[in-house]
Amino acid sequence: MLQRLTLLLTGLLLLISCEGTIAQSSGPAIPFNKLTYQIDSIQKVEKIPGLQVLVFTKDSLLYQRNAGLRNLKTKAPVTAQTLFPVASVTKSMVAVAALMLVQQGKLSLTDEVKKLAPEIEFHNPWEATDPVRVAHLLEHTAGFDDWSMKAYAYNSPTITLQEGLTIAPQSRQSRWRPGTFMAYSNADPPVVARIIEKKTGQEFESFVRQRIFTPLGMNRATFHRDGAALTDLASGYTDNGQKEAPYWYLLARPTGGLNVSALELMPFVQMLMGRGSFRGQPLLSPALVDRMETPSTTLAARAGSKQGYGLNNFTTSYQGHLLHGHDGASIGLRAHYLYQSALNRGIIVLVNTDGPGFSKLKDAVLKLVMQNVPPQRPPVYRLSKAEKENWIGYYRPSNFRQAATGWFLGLTQLVHVEEEGNNLVLYDGLGSQPLQSIGPNQVLRLDSRGYTPELTLVHNDSNEPVLVRSFGAGLMANTATKTSFLGAWLPVLLGHLSVLILALCLIMGIVWLIRGVWLQRKGRRLSVLPVRIGLFVYALSYLVMVISLNEGGDELGVVSPLSITVFTASLLGPLAALMAFFNLTRNYRQLSSRTERIFMLIAVGFALLVVGYMGVWGLVGMRTWL
Known part of the structure; x- marks a missing residue:
């Protein structure tokens, strides 16, 4: 009996010490021991207080790493139960909730916002011919400015969504014709969330808990600082992981108020990987998941681009493989989920610091998860001389996420495309990067880290060539308008x-x-x-x-x-x-x-x-x- 107990305890200790590897599955092998080493190394070098990392399939958890502290003052460790504020990852919940109403026939992505919610103030100079529609808000192509400084500074735990939409409404002004260019804006998702409230007669958070959280077993997830968030919430840290940031009560919680652990976020991602079903239970139709992942309302999308920003779900590319997900950024906190349904791989990375370690960590995880997957780049398209001339030239950033940043970004983020040895090369603030043509108006930027983001050449309403980059949520503009050498450098x-x-x-x-x-x-x-x-x-x-x-x-x-x-x-x-x-x-x-x-x-x-x-x-x- 004693011998059996000893063996049992030994087995448990081995299981705990090897927390990194949970299960194996079919498909390319993933070097989990190497992944653990890299995670720990990055955490140490970049001074990341605490983190959660998951690798999984649509059916099972392959790898889990919980490390560090959720609070430096109390020395409370990060465990599998620790909740992280995941900021803009919340937006994906808004999209799924809206698509559930589409599935029921209660809402259409082409519905005009002015007719659905006339009380919500916004200004669109093109409303008579090009009204703002629900799809524009979910794809961030309404042309709205990002939140103002007043909206970002608002901090109240009791404000309702309806009240929040009355504060700083000036952000909701279409700066270009809706359905042409994408610019990430925190002003868009709360409008859709309010439409959901009006259609269902429920508070948005209540609807999400009933229709998404409960079926997926996300029982501890919350939009408020309540429940498990009172005892198990990770604190955010700034200043190289040293200064504790206060909890942020957002002006509108649907845009970024979710608190959740990686383990409870995983079923949501697995549902998307399962084309709308989780453990045999359908939440969305496969067609609606496809629509969520597909940018459709921009000029770039109409020109054939498959990358960019879908319905609160971005599409990026690694070695030619299209991946989907969303990031979240708050004061002292970063969040990331990414998945590829065909390869049956998903990852989640949550950290409680806003330093550079987050980008290094998620890049390292993706690289190891994909290292044995053969590249799948589209075939090279041979550009004619005339087609090359269309690309070559200087471009100045345009269609800014925040209009107020244009005075600075317009002077610092020039883009130059030129020909070198019969190939196109792009020069920007990141240095020079070779381009692979995949069509007359589309190229892949061959990133040294393995990413293969797409660039699409379109024309704006003034018939000016515009270079559209695949989605980036930062302040950097996703578009750049062609100009002359003098117009660029003067x-x-x-x-x-x-x-x-x-x-x-x-x-x-x-x-x-x-x-x-x-x-x-x-x-x-x-x-x-x-x-x-x-x-x-x-x-x-x-x-x-x-x-x-x-x-x-x-x-x-x-x-x-x-x-x-x-x-x-x-x-x-x-x-x-x-x-x-x-x-x-x-x-x-x-x-x-x-x-x-x-x-x-x-x-x-x-x-x-x-x-x-x-x-x-x-x-x-x-x-x-x-």
């Missing part, structure tokens, strides 16, 4: 010169101050003093403004010392530049030095250029709390 050149002149004005301002004091002691006065003061104040104001915007966070979304500083600086800078200009025109002859005359003319000219540019982008008198 703004960049002027932008860099403006920064250089601004820096010189700061330095010279200090020099002028010292020199002015020295001259005053000698009974003399520095010439054109108002011009010098104006240039120094202009430069200092914009420096303070940029630093404040970069460091701001939620303080920018409310009336605070920081948001008032941004507002004041954004007004003071233009006023100081104008003061410098008017005083220079009146007192130009007082400058005896030719060098100073040239510098003052250049400095004032560039100051006015910066002020005009900021004015065009609406950055003069910025009230970030609106």
Whole structure:
């Protein structure tokens, strides 16, 4: 008896120590020991406090790794029961809930939003001919701006979805014709969730729990900080995994409020892998799962692209294999699920830090899961000379996720396509990458990490060529509009010169101050003093403004010392530049030095250029709390 008990305990200890490998299945072998080593190495090097990693098929769990701490202060470990806020992964729940109503005949993806919810404020200049439809909201092709700083800063545990939609509605403005280009926006999913509430007579969270969570056994998942989230929720960490972030009560929970463990998120992904069924129980028809995974409403999709953003479900490509999933990003937290139904492989990665370790971790997991799967790239298409000429040239980013970021991204994310040795090569902020043509208007970008994202060439309403990249949820624009060499580089050149002149004005301002004091002691006065003061104040104001915007966070979304500083600086800078200009025109002859005359003319000219540019982008008198 004692011997049997010893053997049993030994077996249990071995099982615990080998937590990484749960089960094997048919298909290419996955080196789980190597995966555990890489996960642990990345966690240590990147200082990831805690993590959950799963690898699974549609029927079984193949690999599980729970490591680190869910809370650094209490030293509570991450276990299989630990819940993580998964942020925008929540959006996939909105899509499935909407498709359930489509399946029942209660909703259509082509329904016009204005007719379904006339009380929800939004503005679409093309509404008469191209109304915003449900599919546009789920594919983020309505042209809506992303949430404002006020919306991001909102933090209330009791707000209802209906109330949340009345706050900061200015984000819901179509900036281009709906159904042309995709730009990720947190303003879209809550509108669909509200339509679901109206159609069902249920609170969105209640409907999801009844129709999705319960059938899938997601019993501890919650949209609120309640239940299991009170005792087993992972805390998020910023500043290289050291500073604990407060819990974020979102303005609209359907856009990113879900708290769930990897083990309970897995059945949801397995249901999608099973083409709408989980353990023999159908939740969606296979056709609707196909539609969820398929981008359909963009110009790129109509041009034949299979990659991009479907119904709150992105499609990407690794070595030519199309994969589907979604990411989530919150303060101090990152989440990721990805699956390939034909290969019968799915992965989930959850971490409680927002550092670079997340990207390295999910890339490492995918690489090992796919390492024995043969590449499946489409055949090479031989471009004609004329077709190559259509691609070659310079492109400036357009159709920004957040309109307010365009002033910066438009100067820093140029794209250039050129021919090298009969092949096309793309140059952007990531360096140079070879392109494989798969059609006259489609290419694959051969990423060194193994990814093969697609680029599609389309034309906008002005008949300008537009390069559409497969989906990226970051601030980077997914589209870039073709321009001339001068159109590409002149703004960049002027932008860099403006920064250089601004820096010189700061330095010279200090020099002028010292020199002015020295001259005053000698009974003399520095010439054109108002011009010098104006240039120094202009430069200092914009420096303070940029630093404040970069460091701001939620303080920018409310009336605070920081948001008032941004507002004041954004007004003071233009006023100081104008003061410098008017005083220079009146007192130009007082400058005896030719060098100073040239510098003052250049400095004032560039100051006015910066002020005009900021004015065009609406950055003069910025009230970030609106």
